[in-house]
Amino acid sequence: MTAPDGTGELRGQPGPSSAALEVRSAGEVAPEESGGEPGVPVVTDDGAGTADGPDHARRKRHRRTSLIVAVAIVVAAAAGLAATGVLGGDGSDTASDAPSGPAATAKIQRTTLTSTETVDGTLGYGAETTVRAPAGSSSDSGQSQPGGGQAGQGAADSGSGASAGIVTWLPEDGTTIERGESVYKVDQEKVPLLYGSTPFYRTLQDGSEGSDVKMLEENLSKLGYDGFTVDDEYTSTTAAAVEEWQEDLDREETGKVEAGDAVVADGARRVDKTLLSPGDGLSGDILTWTGTERLITVDLDVQYEDSVKEGTTATVTLPDDTSVTAVVSDVGTPSTPSDDSSDKESKTATLPVELTVKDQKKLGRYQAASVDVELKDETRKDVLAVPINALLANSKGGYVIEVVTADGTEYRPVELGMFADNMVEVSGKGITEGLVVGVPE
Template sequence: MSAMPLKHRRVLIASAVVVGVAAAAVGATVWARDVDADDGTARPQQNVKTVAVTRQDLSTSRTLRGSLGFGTPRPVKSGREGVVTWLPQPGTSVARGEVLYRLNDEAVPLFTGSPPLYRPLAARGTVGRDVAMVAENLKALGYPIGTQPKAGERVTQEAPPPNPGASGAPATPPGATSVTVKAGEGAYTAALINAVKKWQRDRGLPDDGRLDVGDLAVLPGPVRVDSVSALVGDAATGTLMSVTSTTKVVTVQAPPAEVDALREGDATSVRLPDGATAAGKVSAIATVAQQNEAGGTGPQTVAVTVALDDPGAAGHLDGADVTVEVAGETRKGVLAVPVNALLALSEGGYAVQLEDGRLIGVRTGLFSRGLVEIEGTGVVAGLKVVTTS
């Protein structure tokens, strides 16, 4: 691309401001320069600053500080009223089917998935995602659940049996209804009810095939107890404990400008305290920026979770400060100038301005840490171009 003649008396020029390493300009400082109508050159204003075009390697890779641990804790509350009679110790891992806590001296086991129980399950033919959650857990625990109906099939939902714990005479139950199973839903079939009864017998519970709200603690997966909030003897009305995943991850509190360039699945290299490195990938990026300091006085950051390809690479460490290298694009031996040397022309495209006021059209490439890759006719290493201060 050669030096471009400009035919307008005045040319509107914008100096792009690039945030982080994003390759798109997100703001601009705009000013005008006089242009000679005869030769199309701009007469530079006074107090201009120049910089030399350099040949160097550019990379969008970045280094972030992170913390090795088990991820962000989440609170656990009881799904029913009662008195807390047992809680696990911090650091305890709880797998599917194991007891997470006890209320009124009755064990509340952990089931994984979603949603939690939000209604009693008792009537044969009851359909819903909560039924599918129960079926998946019992199957994983080794209980035969029979064949579940497929999406689109219709099942007959019978009237629910009376709740033996309810006071007073039960209301007249409604008649049976026909229900269509939707994707992701399960049906409370006779085989599944039998599986529930067998599971109840194995746990020393009344084998009535009924599951009430609060009988199960339902969480996304196995958990590790991070901290315990309640005391034995407390009413189960608030947070009982906080739990995390059982898998070690790295949590990075990154500035929002850095997060703009990150994507889930980006490859990373985590440097551990002993100097060893462990490969990983960005597994989650929060969508809300938060203040990390008390009182909201510190800079906002966004939580980024990095999953290690081999969690065992962290060894015995349950927590540590680490360095995370996020892989990016690399261009070797390219011509580069500060981003503020770019001029966005009103007729489109970019240019750089020489000391004598001439404009040379350029094509842009990789943006990285305030620099931009450029190429164009006459653009060589050592060429002095105008930039803003």
């Protein structure tokens, strides 16, 4: 294509005036040192090729960005440009065959661009915690598990180290247990779940005071027992309510609450797996459980740490290609890479991230699945941008766009910024808002 000044060279190209565009046949790949993006049309004297240097190796799936999508868009455009001769020819076409301008156009627009990062996530019920037999149950140490509450009922003689009884009932895997419902039974006595943050660690009785007393009374009140004041004092009225509660649990009515008489957790729980069977002595690990709502967990590369904070929204794509909106609900502490491991992934520091989905119905019937999580990576406001397929790679390096002027068209070099949403940030001399540019179809 002859430049508007009739010199045969493309106006606005970077470099010395004597450095005309390198002559290449249509479809020929630009040299690796051109720095072109894969699949982007290359402006040469004889047509459009594509740039595909070795430094553009395919990224991992969990590190792909919107640029990968952009590359696919312009691959077909390169062949079309070469075929139509828009970017140049051998001079054999007649004047009537020569195109009068670009096949399609778009305007340079001022906008806000947001890049995204798609990472691997796991749909499930979150981290498992363990319910253990209480202190004094056989040889059990009685240690509670973080987030899982203390272990349940032991023998009446909780400090003797004697056998704590026989497990007579356990819930099925997948069962949801709510406040007041049995976690398990020992010698046919129910061991219920109560909501709170501190396990029962002492005997509570008339005259006891403290936050654990208030937690007990709050639970009794929620379960429908009354006649007492919810505060941090255990009175005779509290003892009377406890006796009613114990009767409903088929337990001895003592009016006292011993350490291990209930399992304490921060809310309803879902049984993941039972570790004992009916007939076993109460000892060690009893069962594992999780939260009751499905959520998404991500081990995020720490380089994307700035992309997440509590309240950040993300788009989650399920295995059936439907998508749901999730919100970051917890950001953990970065892991420490393992120098001894041969596993490459374990040598990379990661940040545990948890996302919740408000509309659980949109998750369908999936109980556990691998999902894609799209996070907002970076946002740039008030930038000039054009469709990505408006870019033309200069065979000598860099990029140009075809600008429509009153006299025809000319090529102007551009500096590239962020790629996002099939758009690319551009800047440079003569690059202004509203300028009309060629966009290959």
